[in-house]
Amino acid sequence: MNIDMIRAAEARLKGAVRETPLLSSPALDAIAGRRVLVKPECLQHTGSFKLRGGWSAVSALPPVALERGVIAFSSGNHAQGVALAARRHSAPAVIVMPSDAPAVKIANTRELGAEIVLYDRVTEDRDAIGAALAAERGLTLIKPFDEPQVIAGQGTAGLEIARQSLALGVTEAEVFVPCGGGGLSSGIALACEAAAPGLRIRTAEPEAFDDTARSLASGCIQRNTRLSGSLCDAIVTPQPGNLTFPILARLAGPGLVVTEDEALRAMAMAFAHLRIVVEPGGAVALAAALFHPEESQADTVIAVCSGGNVDAAIFALALSKLEAA
Template identity: 70%
Template sequence: MTDLPLIEAAARRLAGQARRTPLLSSPFLDEIAGRRVLVKAECLQHTGSFKFRGGWSAVSALPGDMRARGVIAYSSGNHAQGVALAARLHGVPAVIVMPEDAPRLKIANTRALGAEVVLYDRATGDRDAIGADIAAERGLSLIKPFDDAQVIAGQGTTGLEIAEQAAAEGVAAADVLVPCGGGGLTAGIALALEGRTPGLRARPCEPEGFDDTARSLAAGTWQRNDHLSGSICDAIVTPEPGRLTFPILRRLCGPGLVVSDDEALRAMALAWQRLKIVVEPGGAVALAAALFRPKAIAGDAVICVASGGNVDRDLFQRALAGLPAD
């Protein structure tokens, strides 16, 4: 079970490995949102997303003999790269199971980090079964993208930093908006905030049509998405909330927020224009919610996690095309 001591232990193992990412702001974004907007730029983390935190936490926590045999993970790209880099830095092999429709950049980067990539059809394949079969055949340790206590703990170190940085900015009470797929980052941040800054409340953010977490929180039980593809926010498209993560979300999080793909694209463009950071669609949904769902948020400030920046050139150009001419 993940708790604050496990997150703090992960933080000690991550010291000197993960980047302490900045909390950014812009008066132009504040004006759009009607309140102060602070953006936790995890797109500047190693491998371009927060996933390195969970990958390192899980790999470093394995017993030495198990770690030496290697690890396996399944992911549309960001968890893949986080685990691949953590494995390479530990000098152990990694196999990553990825959907065929994952962004080309993410597949290429995962291979460049030294991992073996196994592709599958997201619509017809069962990534859990594929990963379990390969793990059993080769004796690899499976590192799940969110339903893993050590992965959640690693992601929770983001929340420890947010608590410290928010205090430095004089923010003691605010919603913390988090892009949410299976819920590992949201759960980890929620646990860290509970232990360090109870006035900050995590809220999951998702794309329309893939709002399983928002619906699950409203219903009080697990809800599934009807489809497993069809959104540009590929990094946070999952069937349903995790078995480990959802009880944490149900206990600690506020209501979920849902944005459109077009709003995610607009948030990407504004992040580039006003903060000078590159954010992928799934990583931009929290900022989109802050900017375009202001009535669903209370208080004078809101904190958003920009969770990843691994976006193909064509899609990023599409986002920038929506900016007005100077």
């Protein structure tokens, strides 16, 4: 992985993805006790940053591979990103999804033309299922995070953050990034290392699924003891990636961990003060910025809201936090 791959991905993504802005609100600044800038990747096509990596990987395939098709495994956001990229490149797509994924993510992925294969994330191995289908049908497997072209695509968000923060006069800040396997956070870390070295990446995760924070603290990859049971389904993975973790170990600060209640409250604050819809996993970085001021000494925090594909019932639960405030 290197910055040249990220810049090449950005060229291929031009016109296919949105350049999401940096948003701000005096109310959020007051809650956090510092300047908070929000990168709303929930406004991206398909509702999350995952289109960046999906498009980067699909667009890099040779014609013969596109003709055979692609396969991906995902709880929903990577699924939709790959499905849309495949459709735009006239390539078949098979998506392996956990049966407990939010219904809206399953429905949206199916509407994008992908074939859905459901599995039980507790008793079945998605990697094994994906590998078997790929071998049987000659499909190209596009991994959700531990794949160079996917990391390169996610890194384009970091190039945008570098340009946008500089335009605002921000040269020193911490960038809080929701983290599952680490594709987004490692890509942003590489981009900022080259384009904005004064920006330091911090990963954010939900409690009980804090494998990256524990891995960064110990210096070696740690696994989660559970693989389900979190509202933050978008960032629940077994462990950091073999490609992503060394990047984060070199470039990221200590990991941040928030509660599910804090993620829901951050969703409510994002809606109330920025008028954006964020899903629980996509809100953990903003939750860390708002409710864990002791975790960072930076005068400015840039919080990435990585996705907004949330079921109505969960979003209603988040909005109920406004009434309780």
